[in-house]
Amino acid sequence: MFASTSLLHQRVQLQAARSPAASRAHRRMTIVARGSGRFFIGGNWKCNGTIDSVTQLVKDLNAGSVPSTVEIVVSPTFVHLDMVKRTLRAPFQVAAQDCWVSKGGAFTGEVSAEMLHDFGIPWVILGHSERRSLCREDDELVGMKCEYALSQGLKVIACIGETLEQRESGHMWDVIDAQLQAIANHTTIGNWTNMVVAYEPVWAIGTGVVATPEQAQEVHAHVRAWVAKNVNPQVADTLRILYGGSVNDQNCETLANLEDVDGFLVGGASLKGPSFIKICNSEHKHS
Numbered sequence: 155m156f157a158s159t160s161l162l163h164q165r166v167q168l169q170a171a172r173s174p175a176a177s178r179a180h181r182r183m184t185i186v187a188r189g190s191g192r193f194f195i196g197g198n199w200k201c202n203g204t205i206d207s208v209t210q211l212v213k214d215l216n217a218g219s220v221p222s223t224v225e226i227v228v229s230p231t232f233v234h235l236d237m238v239k240r241t242l243r244a245p246f247q248v249a250a251q252d253c254w255v256s257k258g259g260a261f262t263g264e265v266s267a268e269m270l271h272d273f274g275i276p277w278v279i280l281g282h283s284e285r286r287s288l289c290r291e292d293d294e295l296v297g298m299k300c301e302y303a304l305s306q307g308l309k310v311i312a313c314i315g316e317t318l319e320q321r322e323s324g325h326m327w328d329v330i331d332a333q334l335q336a337i338a339n340h341t342t343i344g345n346w347t348n349m350v351v352a353y354e355p356v357w358a359i360g361t362g363v364v365a366t367p368e369q370a371q372e373v374h375a376h377v378r379a380w381v382a383k384n385v386n387p388q389v390a391d392t393l394r395i396l397y398g399g400s401v402n403d404q405n406c407e408t409l410a411n412l413e414d415v416d417g418f419l420v421g422g423a424s425l426k427g428p429s430f431i432k433i434c435n436s437e438h439k440h441s
């Protein structure tokens with residue numbers, strides 16, 4: 155499908171100077187040319203679902219039409235993970251919502267990265283703000299979890315984001331930089347290709363208050379610049395930075411068109427099959 159990548163690449167390169175959408179397309183084309191990331195849509199089902207509702211959701215997803223240019227990963231609870239993995243069709247993949255920080259053992263209630271890998275679970279979400287706040291996971295623990303999960307062959311959706319108080323008190327950049335630093339401290343350059351970063355402002359999660367396009371783009375561009383400076387420019391260029399927080403089938407297209415938004419991590423709207431399918435198609439329309 156990308157046989158004509160170089161021609162397309164040249165064309166997009168010419169357009170790049172003209173508009174943000176073209177320059178975003180140019181960056182995407184560079185990414186595709188390098189063989190790495192596609193637009194990424196994650197559905198975080200959180201602590202939701204019954205056998206019936208999960209069965210119906212899988213049915214709805216299987217019936218939906220999604221573009222092959224988008225990587226789609228849904229994340230049910232541990233209880234539903236195997237059932238979803240067995241019944242969901244390609245190209246949908248699955249992710250766990252967390253895993254333990256080291257090798258399994260006497261850690262009651264935990265699930266280890268090697269167990270997930272053994273079970274064929276390709277992805278894990280780490281550092282979600284709900285785990286940071288409800289389970290007191292700090293930056294260092296999240297960084298260590300990323301390191302261990304990556305070492306066991308899992309791919310990681312690493313979450314960052316500030317609270318409203320941190321944003322309004324002017325500490326937003328310090329918070330985000332510290333979260334990134336902890337992840338970077340524990341991630342080898344080579345392993346960044348197995349990770350996506352999800353920017354989820356806490357004030358936008360489950361509130362219906364979505365970040366404005368300007369707010370989202372500002373932070374995403376900051377994250378990319380931080381990674382370019384503190385990790386490696388090429389890693390920054392190909393890193394997929396997802397936005398999460400009240401994404402729905404109405405606001406997704408505008409957000410998908412932003413230069414540094416490479417996908418979404420969706421909560422509530424990922425529990426509704428038809429809405430999630432629409433979100434999976436949001437970038438496609440702009441390509």
Ligand SMILES: O=C(CO)COP(=O)(O)O
Binds near residue numbers: 360
């Ligand atoms: O936390 C989220 C995804 O991980 C976002 O949740 P909502 O889409 O429900 O705001």
